[in-house]
Amino acid sequence: MNATTERSITVTINGTTYEREVEARKLLIHFIRDDLDLTGSHIGCDTGNCGACSVIVDGTLVKSCMMLAVQADGATIESVEGLADGDELNALQQSFRDHHALQCGYCTPGMLMSATALLRANPHPSDDEIKKALQGNICRCTGYWNIFEAVKAAAE
Amino acid sequence: MTTIAPEQTEQAQETWSGQSVPRKEDRRLVQGQGVFVDDVKRHGMGFLHFVRSPYAHAHITSIDVSAAEQHPGVYGTLTGEEVAALTDPFFQIASVPGANVKDYALAVGKVRFVGEPVVAVVAETREAARDASELVEVEYEPLDAITDARHAQDDGTPTIHEDAGGNLMWHGVYEWGDLDAAFAEADKVVKIDELHFHRFNSTPLECDGALVEYNRGMGQWTITTNNQFPGFAIIMMGPAMKVGLDKLRFVTQDIGGGFGNKITSHPQLVACCLLARKLNRPIQWTEWRTDFHMSMSHGNERWFHETEVAVKNDGTLLGFRTKALDDAGAYLRYEPLGGVIWAQVTPGMYKWKNIRVDFTQVATNKAPVSPNRGYSRMQHLWFTERIIDIVAQELDLDPVEIRKRNYVRVDDMPYTTPNGCVYDSGDYAKMLDIALELVDYPSLEAKRADAKARGKLLGLGIGSTLDSGTNNFAQSRMINPELQFSGNNEVATVKLDIFGEIVVTLGTTPQGQGHETTAAQVVADILKCSVDDVFVRAGHDSYWNSHAGFSGTYASQFAVTGLSAVKGATEMLRGEIFKLAGAVFGGVPAEALELADGGIRIKESPEAFLPFMACGAIINANNAGLPEDLGVTLNCRYVYRPPFEVPDVEKKYGNLTLTYATQIHAAVIEIDPETGSYDIVDYAAVDDCGKRINPQIVEGQVMGATAQALGAATHEQFAYDEDGNLLTPNFYDYHVPHALDMPPLQTGSVESPSPFTPLGTKGMGEGGGAGIHAVCSAVQDALRGHNGALVYDSCNPYHRVWEMLNDPAKGARVTVTGS
Numbered sequence: 009m010n011a012t013t014e015r016s017i018t019v020t021i022n023g024t025t026y027e028r029e030v031e032a033r034k035l036l037i038h039f040i041r042d043d044l045d046l047t048g049s050h051i052g053c054d055t056g057n058c059g060a061c062s063v064i065v066d067g068t069l070v071k072s073c074m075m076l077a078v079q080a081d082g083a084t085i086e087s088v089e090g091l092a093d094g095d096e097l098n099a100l101q102q103s104f105r106d107h108h109a110l111q112c113g114y115c116t117p118g119m120l121m122s123a124t125a126l127l128r129a130n131p132h133p134s135d136d137e138i139k140k141a142l143q144g145n146i147c148r149c150t151g152y153w154n155i156f157e158a159v160k161a162a163a164e
Numbered sequence: 165m166t167t168i169a170p171e172q173t174e175q176a177q178e179t180w181s182g183q184s185v186p187r188k189e190d191r192r193l194v195q196g197q198g199v200f201v202d203d204v205k206r207h208g209m210g211f212l213h214f215v216r217s218p219y220a221h222a223h224i225t226s227i228d229v230s231a232a233e234q235h236p237g238v239y240g241t242l243t244g245e246e247v248a249a250l251t252d253p254f255f256q257i258a259s260v261p262g263a264n265v266k267d268y269a270l271a272v273g274k275v276r277f278v279g280e281p282v283v284a285v286v287a288e289t290r291e292a293a294r295d296a297s298e299l300v301e302v303e304y305e306p307l308d309a310i311t312d313a314r315h316a317q318d319d320g321t322p323t324i325h326e327d328a329g330g331n332l333m334w335h336g337v338y339e340w341g342d343l344d345a346a347f348a349e350a351d352k353v354v355k356i357d358e359l360h361f362h363r364f365n366s367t368p369l370e371c372d373g374a375l376v377e378y379n380r381g382m383g384q385w386t387i388t389t390n391n392q393f394p395g396f397a398i399i400m401m402g403p404a405m406k407v408g409l410d411k412l413r414f415v416t417q418d419i420g421g422g423f424g425n426k427i428t429s430h431p432q433l434v435a436c437c438l439l440a441r442k443l444n445r446p447i448q449w450t451e452w453r454t455d456f457h458m459s460m461s462h463g464n465e466r467w468f469h470e471t472e473v474a475v476k477n478d479g480t481l482l483g484f485r486t487k488a489l490d491d492a493g494a495y496l497r498y499e500p501l502g503g504v505i506w507a508q509v510t511p512g513m514y515k516w517k518n519i520r521v522d523f524t525q526v527a528t529n530k531a532p533v534s535p536n537r538g539y540s541r542m543q544h545l546w547f548t549e550r551i552i553d554i555v556a557q558e559l560d561l562d563p564v565e566i567r568k569r570n571y572v573r574v575d576d577m578p579y580t581t582p583n584g585c586v587y588d589s590g591d592y593a594k595m596l597d598i599a600l601e602l603v604d605y606p607s608l609e610a611k612r613a614d615a616k617a618r619g620k621l622l623g624l625g626i627g628s629t630l631d632s633g634t635n636n637f638a639q640s641r642m643i644n645p646e647l648q649f650s651g652n653n654e655v656a657t658v659k660l661d662i663f664g665e666i667v668v669t670l671g672t673t674p675q676g677q678g679h680e681t682t683a684a685q686v687v688a689d690i691l692k693c694s695v696d697d698v699f700v701r702a703g704h705d706s707y708w709n710s711h712a713g714f715s716g717t718y719a720s721q722f723a724v725t726g727l728s729a730v731k732g733a734t735e736m737l738r739g740e741i742f743k744l745a746g747a748v749f750g751g752v753p754a755e756a757l758e759l760a761d762g763g764i765r766i767k768e769s770p771e772a773f774l775p776f777m778a779c780g781a782i783i784n785a786n787n788a789g790l791p792e793d794l795g796v797t798l799n800c801r802y803v804y805r806p807p808f809e810v811p812d813v814e815k816k817y818g819n820l821t822l823t824y825a826t827q828i829h830a831a832v833i834e835i836d837p838e839t840g841s842y843d844i845v846d847y848a849a850v851d852d853c854g855k856r857i858n859p860q861i862v863e864g865q866v867m868g869a870t871a872q873a874l875g876a877a878t879h880e881q882f883a884y885d886e887d888g889n890l891l892t893p894n895f896y897d898y899h900v901p902h903a904l905d906m907p908p909l910q911t912g913s914v915e916s917p918s919p920f921t922p923l924g925t926k927g928m929g930e931g932g933g934a935g936i937h938a939v940c941s942a943v944q945d946a947l948r949g950h951n952g953a954l955v956y957d958s959c960n961p962y963h964r965v966w967e968m969l970n971d972p973a974k975g976a977r978v979t980v981t982g983s
Contacts, residue, residue, distance in 0.1 A: 031291065038290070047203035048196015050420070052369040053453045057895035060369060088196035101194040105186055108860045111676030111868060113193030114200065114370045114420030142903040146895065148369050148421050149676050150864060151871030152903040 017081035021046060022090030030077045036070075037061040039077035040087065048088040048117045052146065059145030062118035063087045069125035071144070088117035091124070100124060100162045109158035111149035119145050123159045133163055180685040180695055181923070184860035188680040188700065189418075198418040199702075201373040201390045202450045209375065209446035210239040210286035212436060213293035214455065215300045217275035217282055220309035220529035220888020221322065224273055224282065228301040232285055235299055237292035240443045242284040242435060244272040250438055251404045254430070258500050259644040262333035262525075265325045267495045269404075269434035275304070276324055276494035277529050278888050279458025284435050286443055290450075309529040309888035313491035314467060316526035324494060324527045333492050334500035334525045334643060338507060338816050340582035341518030343474075346483035350474035352982035354555050359976060361543045362959040363465035363491070364880040365536040366872050367900060368675070370420020371451035372429045372460060378440035385437050386413045391429050392422040392673045393716035394706055396498075400430040405437060412437075414711075417703035422675035423872070424535030424718060425461040428497035454893045462882050463536030464502045465491040466543045473551055474518070479559065479566040483518030484551060488544075490525040493532040500525045502533065504642045505540035508632040508820045509932075510583045512548030513592050514570040517582050529888045535718065537872060538631075542933035545629045546958055549937040550976075553625075553944055554954050558980050563626060563941065564600065568593050571628070578919065584817040585632075587824045588854075588926070589916040592628065595850045599626070599830040602848035602910040611832070612949075620834040621950055622845075625942025627829040627873075627934035631853070633720030633927025634822035636808040642816050651808045652822075654725035655710045658687060658733040659799035660741070662784040664762075664777030666691065668700040668733075669708045671715035672726045677929060678861045679722060683730045685857055686923070690734040691741075692759040693776075709801055720927030723857060724823055725804055728922045732802030740796040744783065745774050747791055807920070823918045823926035825853035829870065829934040831907075833942040837950065840966025842943070844874070844907035849934065852914040855924035863911055865929040870909065873935025875901040881959050943968075947975075954978055 018027045021044065028043055040046050040063070051073060052058035061072040064086040091098050097105065100123055110116040119142065126133055126141035133141065138159050139152075147155060192198055229241040253266040266272070271282045283300050287293035308322045315321060316331040324331055347353060374389035391397045394414035402409040419426065436447045451460070467489040474482040488506075492499045503523050510519055538545075552570075556563045572579045574591035581587065604611075608624055615622035638650035655671040668683055684698040691698075701708070704715070714725075742754040745764040749757075749772060758767050763775035782790070783798045811818020832846035849870050856862045879899040883891045892898035917924030936958050943965060944955040953968035953975035967974040 031289075033291065041202075042290075045205075046196075047200075048198075050200070050370070051202070051450075052371075052420075053895045055453065055894050055896060058369060088194075092195050097191070097194060104194050105190040108184075108187070108864045110190060110193055111678075111864055112368070112370070112419060112421045113189065113198050113676065114368075114418075116193055117196045120194065139903045139906075144902075146369060146900055146902065148367060148423070148872065148900065149868045151867040151901070151909070152906050153867050153909055154864065156903065156906075 015078050017078055019080050019083050019085055021085045021087060032078055034077045035073050036075040036077045036080050037072040040072060046087055046089055050114055050117060052114065057146065059118040059122060060115050062121040062145065064121055064125055069122060088120055091120060103158040103162040107154045107158035107161060109150060109154040115145060115147040119147065119155055127163055131163065180688045181857045184858055185681055185685055185695055187678045188684060189678060200370055200418050200420050201375065201388060204375045204388050206375060206377065206446040209448045210288065210443060211290045211293045212284050212286050212439060212447050212449040213297045214281040215283040215285065215297045215302065216458070217271065217278060217280040219275055219304050219306050220278050221307040221324065222275050222304040223307065224271060224275060224302060225305050226303040227283060229283060231299040231301065232296040235292065235296035237288035238296045239286045239288065239445065240439065242270065242439050242442065244268060244270040244282065247438065248272045251434060252406065254400050254404050256496060257640060257644060257647065258334050258496055259646065261328040261330065262496050262500055264327040265496055266327055269431045269438070277531050278890060279455065279531065280494065281432065281435065284439060286439055286447060311528055311530060311884045311886060311888050313465065313489055313526050313528050316528055324529060331526045332524065333496060333527050334503050335523065336503060336642065337522050339520040341483060343483055343485055343518050343520050346474040346518035350482055350982060351477040352475050352559060352980055354473040354475060354558050355979045356471040356554060357977035359468040359471065359547060359550055360957045361466045361546055362957060363462050363882040364876050365425050365461055365463045366423030367898065368421030368423055368425055371453060371456040372426055372432065373450040374433055374436050375446060375448050376433070376436040376440045377446045383407065384411045384413065385440065386415060387433055388415045389433060390416060390419040390426055391433065392419060392426040392675060393718050394673060394704060395713050395715040396427060397430045397433065398706065401434055404434060414704065414706040416673050419673060419675040422717065423537040424539055427718060428461055428534040453895065457893045457898060458890050459531050461534035461536065462493060462531045464533045464540055464543055468547050471551065473555055475555055475559065479561045479569050481514055481516040481570045483516050485520035487522045488524070490523070491528050491530065491533065492525050493528060493530045495532040497532045498534040500643055501640060502540040504639050506544035507583055507639070507816065508585060509541045509545055509630045510585065511581050512545055513572060513628045513630060514548065515572055519582055530884055537869065538930045538933045541630070541632055545932050546937050549627060549941065550955065553941050554976060554978055557944065557948055557952065557954065558978060563945065564596065567596060567626065567628060584811065584819055585821065586819050588918045588920050590824065590826045590852055591914060591916060592826060592828065595826060595828040595852060595914055596626065598912040599828045599848045599850045602912055603830045603832050603846045615834050621837055621946040623833050623835070623942040623944070623946025625831045625938040625940065625945055627937030627941060629827050629932025629934040629937060631720050631825040631827060631928050631930045631932050632821040633825060634724045634806050635719050636820050637714065638808065638810045639820045641813045645813050650810050651805060652714050652725060653712045653803050653805050654715060654729045655712045655801065655803050656726065656729035656733045657710050657799065657801045658730070658737045660737060660776055660780040662780050664775060664780045666693070666698045666776070668698060668730065669710040670700065670726060671704065671710045671712055672717045672722055673704040674717050677717065677722060678858065679726060682727060682857045682861065686727050686730050687734045690731065690738055693762050697762060712803060720825065720930050722927065723925035724921045724927050725806065727857065727925060728804040729802050731922055732804055733800045736800035736802055737798065740798055740800065741779055743794065744779055744796045747794055748774060748782065822920055823854065825926040825928040827851050827931050827934040829938040831938040831942045833946060835946045835965060837969055840962040840969055842965060847907045848910045848912065850912040850914065852916050853928035854916055854918040854926035856915060857925060862928060866911060866931065867909065869929065869931025870935045871901055871906065873931065873933050874939065877936040877939035877958065877960060879961055
């Protein structure tokens with residue numbers, strides 16, 4: 009192992025701890041998807057615009073294509089796979105389903121993580137606060153109206 | 165958000181169809197358990213990266229892959245020279261001259277747009293493949309680039325495809341009615357110098373991709389991909405690769421949006437296939453966002469020149485003639501079908517009888533165009549709506565009144581257009597009334613005055629569109645009479661499995677349209693069971709027996725072709741269940757039996773009940789003693805074939821699509837005259853797609869199409885510089901709408917069942933770009949009281965509005981003659 013190009017890191021994702029050797033330049037999203045096989049988080053833009061790769065790192069919402077895997081060493085990460093309790097959808101997931109807040113479902117994991125971070129920090133957001141919390145996530149199917157309604161209903 | 169529900173037609177009994185059943189797909193998708201193409205992995209797979217052209221137009225003088233091949237982790241490469249030796253050029257849809265274009269999986273001898281794949285490199289990791297790509301040495305001899313279709317045929321312009329003998333790809337003249345008589349009868353002739361529909365696409369969030377495996381012993385490839393029209397891809401790839409079509413197995417589960425943009429990935433898929441065979445390992449290809457923007461499926465850019473409109477003083481439209489110029493980009497991957505698809509909606513929603521369109525398509529050094537939501541009809545409908553608003557303004561007529569005066573009326577339905585298309589049903593005037601009501605039309609002038617008092621210019625715009633669905637593929641013969649395509653088809657299978665499970669397979673490739681759910685609704689109604697009892701396999705597999713020549717998800721047709729196939733197969737299965745039960749019960753006739761509670765029983769003695777589980781078990785595993793001639797398999801396949809004739813290719817006359825869903829949008833905007841920036845302050849979308857199987861899914865499609873149209877109308881452009889560099893190669897520069905960009909939306913709907921389809925449904929989902937038309941119309945209306953500038957372009961970002969605010973000559977140039 010070349011210490012400048014590779015490193016061993018430990019991360020805890022959705023309660024499971026993983027220790028892996030990674031290339032220093034590997035993006036966190038590629039580490040999560042390719043190395044750990046957690047493919048729920050997606051890639052849509054490569055430039056930090058679309059938010060499909062959003063996860064929560066040590067309590068903070070992060071676009072995981074904007075962070076290196078080595079920067080996550082020691083971190084606790086939450087991704088979409090950790091939201092449901094077994095087969096039981098959580099309130100936000102259920103609300104997305106009830107409000108038809110997804111079509112192709114590709115942006116949905118990132119949307120859910122952004123909304124999760126919002127509702128944790130601000131359990132009773134205003135309409136504008138919901139829209140601002142989602143503005144870093146691109147959806148090309150729904151026009152956002154139903155996503156907004158789903159988050160609003162989940163907050164209530 | 166407000167919603168106006170349709171007037172309900174009373175149903176005899178409770179059915180699953182017509183209800184907003186929660187989607188079956190959602191449970192996996194909200195848990196991150198969808199399977200998208202980049203999620204699929206295989207042992208030993210190699211990652212493919214394309215080396216792309218930095219030039220818009222250049223000869224390739226040499227390629228050296230030796231340094232790349234020696235890079236650590238590299239498995240191998242593929243060049244255009246190898247592709248040309250191993251494959252034939254792709255079949256061309258065009259007649260001459262476009263027919264002579266030679267198109268391969270990789271550039272051969274020449275590059276024709278920035279981003280064109282030149283070499284493919286495969287390595288152990290994505291990163292190694294990218295690193296090695298930078299070691300590929302390609303020498304180019306640059307040529308002048310053509311980026312403006314209007315100059316593609318000028319003298320001295322370089323030729324993009326020498327084999328085609330110039331840059332003209334296709335030309336055809338469409339003429340119906342009596343133009344001379346129409347213009348003689350007209351009180352006024354409105355001449356519009358030029359209108360421009362811009363280049364953009366729907367940019368699905370998931371880019372293209374594939375995982376391709378080669379079975380050497382069988383000479384067969386399995387292509388796990390998100391291509392949305394496998395029927396088309398297979399017939400393009402098989403002949404090029406010189407293999408039988410069954411050697412190309414297409415598999416899909418979840419697709420992250422398509423919108424037509426994922427139809428023409430066949431060149432990249434061929435490169436993957438050749439490499440899987442050459443390197444003897446699975447090949448994984450996932451497109452990067454910039455790759456997608458530079459090279460995939462831009463929407464057709466189109467000009468309309470020398471448009472003349474014959475009109476009576478009262479606003480009655482008599483006819484129009486125009487010269488349409490379509491920019492195909494560098495290759496014809498689905499084109500020149502755009503040269504005929506628009507004809508499905510020739511008169512728009514209006515009753516003009518006399519129409520002439522002189523259509524030309526040329527090549528340019530830009531990314532190839534291919535279908536994009538609203539494909540080719542959107543451009544034409546935008547044009548007809550532009551005509552309406554320009555004529556209204558020039559003749560000082562009301563934009564609402566002129567529409568109502570000329571709309572095809574409800575009592576004209578079914579209405580035969582001048583070119584032989586049949587509009588199946590609809591009440592356009594009523595839909596417009598609903599849309600206007602939703603944006604509070606009666607108080608429009610008061611709001612305009614209020615805006616004015618605040619220093620703003622208020623405008624109301626209307627977008628009236630048709631979403632023609634279920635193509636008659638015979639229309640391709642108007643492009644090339646030699647083609648042997650006609651009609652359409654889709655397949656479904658429904659079986660009762662050994663433990664009584666109802667299993668459905670579809671030929672479609674859904675990308676978020678909820679096919680698993682709506683198919684289950686149709687099946688449950690016929691078999692009198694719950695949607696939860698129906699298992700619809702996710703995605704597509706061409707090795708299932710539900711694949712046909714036109715299989716895929718495109719062109720607004722699932723609710724007709726897909727669901728009619730499901731209906732047909734389920735009715736066959738129901739018939740077999742009756743036959744089987746009749747035999748098991750000892751010769752009871754079908755009339756004496758009924759389905760209920762997940763089984764079949766004798767009406768008069770309901771205790772004689774055979775659950776589906778018993779039916780499945782008897783046929784599949786316990787069949788001794790059954791009558792020899794029973795003829796029951798409980799595994800039924802139905803091919804739905806819409807009722808089409810081959811059109812008159814000479815006269816370009818005939819029915820090109822089976823159904824016409826309708827959308828009418830109304831937008832109210834406020835422009836800041838200081839800056840040209842504007843806000844959409846009120847917006848209504850009214851939809852009529854006939855019988856709605858799942859209203860929530862329909863409304864979701866309406867919303868999505870609206871959002872895409874608003875993005876296209878205000879920001880999204882694939883803009884090029886004069887050297888052919890794409891200026892918007894990522895989501896920084898290509899601005900798609902975000903949550904904060906969305907205006908308040910109100911939706912309404914009307915249900916006019918199609919008389920031509922088994923379920924009364926109409927294909928829908930494309931929306932015909934109604935939002936683009938409505939925004940253009942609203943901008944023009946706001947400027948009407950300012951300086952009267954006429955909207956010229958389909959994309960109106962703030963700077964373009966500012967230009968028009970300051971100089972009406974920046975808008976469309978129009979003259980009116982007559983008295």
